[in-house]
Amino acid sequence: MKKIILILLIAIASSNYANIKVVASTTVIYDLVKEIGKDKVSVDFIARGDQDPHFVEVLPSYMLKLRNADIFFRIGMGLEMWSGQLIDGSRNSSLKVIDLSTDIDKKEVPNYKPDASYGDVHPFGNPHYWLDPENAKVMAKEIYEALASESHQDEAYFKKNLDEFNSRVDTKMQEWTNSMQKVKGKSLLFFHASWVYFAERFGLKTAGFVEPKPGIAPSPSHNAELVQIIKSKNIKTIVMENFYSDSAPNQLSQLTGVKVVKVATAVYGLKSVNSYIDMIDYIVNQIIQNS
Numbered sequence: 001m002k003k004i005i006l007i008l009l010i011a012i013a014s015s016n017y018a019n020i021k022v023v024a025s026t027t028v029i030y031d032l033v034k035e036i037g038k039d040k041v042s043v044d045f046i047a048r049g050d051q052d053p054h055f056v057e058v059l060p061s062y063m064l065k066l067r068n069a070d071i072f073f074r075i076g077m078g079l080e081m082w083s084g085q086l087i088d089g090s091r092n093s094s095l096k097v098i099d100l101s102t103d104i105d106k107k108e109v110p111n112y113k114p115d116a117s118y119g120d121v122h123p124f125g126n127p128h129y130w131l132d133p134e135n136a137k138v139m140a141k142e143i144y145e146a147l148a149s150e151s152h153q154d155e156a157y158f159k160k161n162l163d164e165f166n167s168r169v170d171t172k173m174q175e176w177t178n179s180m181q182k183v184k185g186k187s188l189l190f191f192h193a194s195w196v197y198f199a200e201r202f203g204l205k206t207a208g209f210v211e212p213k214p215g216i217a218p219s220p221s222h223n224a225e226l227v228q229i230i231k232s233k234n235i236k237t238i239v240m241e242n243f244y245s246d247s248a249p250n251q252l253s254q255l256t257g258v259k260v261v262k263v264a265t266a267v268y269g270l271k272s273v274n275s276y277i278d279m280i281d282y283i284v285n286q287i288i289q290n291s
């Protein structure tokens with residue numbers, strides 16, 4: 001028996017088993033960690049792909065996920081207001097918490113002191129930077145650096161995975177840019193202000209948002225203003241995340257004929273969206289078919 005245990009221990013020690021334990025706040029980060037870490041990393045996520053990442057109820061089971069983790073990656077910029085409670089509750093004093101926003105060229109950063117009492121869910125600027133594929137590469141580099149510093153012997157392996165991911169994104173980026181030429185310069189309505197990075201990257205114009213302010217529910221008076229905008233600017237499309245209620249967009253559709261396009265803005269947000277690249281493919285296809 002002792003011999004068997006010894007053999008097992010040696011086998012575990014010398015095998016390529018996952019040696020860095022990672023928890024990702026979102027499924028997009030989860031997917032990027034898998035791309036860079038592959039079999040050297042075990043990774044789990046907190047917010048589901050069909051869930052609003054701004055509002056996640058912290059469950060004891062999420063704290064347990066973090067208890068034994070080495071690294072917790074999050075989007076940062078205040079997207080995961082719930083993550084502080086999660087980290088405290090994990091009672092994991094050796095946990096490394098890494099915001100992937102560090103090297104991002106941030107948009108809509110306010111020059112006033114943010115006040116959460118206004119209900120503003122973007123108090124530190126717009127945190128939805130992952131919808132620009134160029135930013136996925138910035139996030140992947142941040143993940144690579146964190147994994148390499150956690151496991152120096154695997155640095156070259158992680159670097160190779162990073163290079164492969166970047167080159168796949170670059171190839172797809174040409175395809176997405178070509179496809180989006182068809183709708184370049186068009187004005188669209190969006191539900192939440194999650195689309196500023198995507199719109200700027202691909203040359204879309206934003207006519208307005210169904211939410212009066214980020215995180216503030218649609219209102220009849222704001223919808224009435226949007227009807228005027230849709231008519232005066234001849235807007236054809238509202239793009240929204242599939243986890244929001246579509247009742248306000250559907251009212252706008254009934255009044256004006258505007259199309260409501262629901263997409264996933266996270267991995268696993270829809271059945272066909274199983275990777276970051278799937279997600280951008282899906283969004284691009286939906287927008288070019290419906291705009």
Ligand SMILES: [Zn+2]
Binds near residue numbers: 054
């Ligand atoms: Zn937001």
